[in-house]
Amino acid sequence: MSNPFNKYPYIVIEGPIGSGKSTLSRLLSEKFGSQFLKEKADQNPFLPKFYKNMAQYALPTQLFFLFQRVEQIKEIKQNDFFKKGSIADFFIYKDPIFARLNLDDEEFKLYRQIYQFLEIKVPKPDLVIYLQTPVELLKKRVDRRSIGYEKTISTEYLEKIAEAYSNFFHFKYEHNLLIVNNENLDVIEDPAALNMLLDKIDTMKSTREFFNPKVF
Numbered sequence: 001m002s003n004p005f006n007k008y009p010y011i012v013i014e015g016p017i018g019s020g021k022s023t024l025s026r027l028l029s030e031k032f033g034s035q036f037l038k039e040k041a042d043q044n045p046f047l048p049k050f051y052k053n054m055a056q057y058a059l060p061t062q063l064f065f066l067f068q069r070v071e072q073i074k075e076i077k078q079n080d081f082f083k084k085g086s087i088a089d090f091f092i093y094k095d096p097i098f099a100r101l102n103l104d105d106e107e108f109k110l111y112r113q114i115y116q117f118l119e120i121k122v123p124k125p126d127l128v129i130y131l132q133t134p135v136e137l138l139k140k141r142v143d144r145r146s147i148g149y150e151k152t153i154s155t156e157y158l159e160k161i162a163e164a165y166s167n168f169f170h171f172k173y174e175h176n177l178l179i180v181n182n183e184n185l186d187v188i189e190d191p192a193a194l195n196m197l198l199d200k201i202d203t204m205k206s207t208r209e210f211f212n213p214k215v216f
Contacts, residue, residue, distance in 0.1 A: 002202045004028070004085075005034050005085025005086075005087075007201070007202070008127035009085050009086065010085070010087075010088075010123065010127075011034075011085070011087045011088075011125060011126065011127045011128075012087070012089075012090070012091045012128045013028075013128075013129050013131065014089075014090070014091045014128055014129070014130050015130060016133065016138055016158065016161045017142060017161065018138035018139070018140075018142040018145075018158070020133075020182065021089045022038065022039065024089075024129075024131070025038070027194065028087055029087050033084050034085035034086060034087050035084065035087070036087055036088075036089075037073065037086060037087070037088035037089070038089055039088075039089050039090040040068060044064045044068070046060045047061055047149060048148070051150065051152045052149075052152060055104075058103050059103060059107045059110075062102065063114065066092070066111075066114065066115060067118075069090055069095070070122060072088075073088070073092060073122050073123075088125070091125070091128060092122050093173075094165070094168055095115065096111075096112070097165065098161070098164075099111045099112075099115075101160055101161065124175060127177075127178065127201070127204075128169075128175065128176065128177050129177075129180060130165070130169045130177060130178070130179045132165075132166065132183075133182040133183065134162075135155060135158050135162050138158050138162065139153075139155050139158055174207070177209075178209050178210075178211055179208075179209070179211070180210075181210070181211065181213070184213075193213065196211075196213055
């Protein structure tokens with residue numbers, strides 16, 4: 001199989017919480033020796049408070065992530081990172097999805113002003129891989145990893161996030177995109193499935209394609 005970073009030097013894996021984007025990003029990084037830009041949710045001091053009181057802590061939580069991601073992503077501008085490629089498990093261009101879901105109108109207006117100022121400094125990825133995952137599976141994975149502050153995440157909240165992601169990637173995102181059906185095939189733990197995904201990336205010819213592998 002070919003190295004996907006030869007074709008797409010900067011790849012982003014995205015999907016709702018529990019979709020497996022961090023694990024897949026790590027696997028690809030380790031397999032091909034690429035730079036891994038990992039979302040550092042555990043460093044956000046507002047996140048545990050947010051899941052307990054979303055209305056009160058939504059804005060500081062969102063702004064902390066925004067500034068953190070901008071600082072992280074600046075690193076890929078260094079030429080040595082592009083020699084082996086870079087992969088990230090977060091996508092700054094989808095941040096407004098969460099902002100619109102969680103902020104009131106005035107907070108969102110302030111957020112947009114800050115976001116628009118910072119966005120121009122961030123390079124677009126060469127390829128985004130969106131892991132489209134059923135809500136039931138998202139909930140199962142979130143519960144299984146037993147992170148304390150995630151235990152209060154409701155199915156209803158996951159449904160809203162999944163719907164917002166789907167709307168964004170299916171109808172609004174216009175750059176190189178691979179939408180992966182993540183329901184029946186475990187691309188995270190099955191080596192054969194991972195190889196199928198890599199083959200699909202290698203044969204992509206259009207800016208928007210779908211990976212819906214058959215399970216036997």
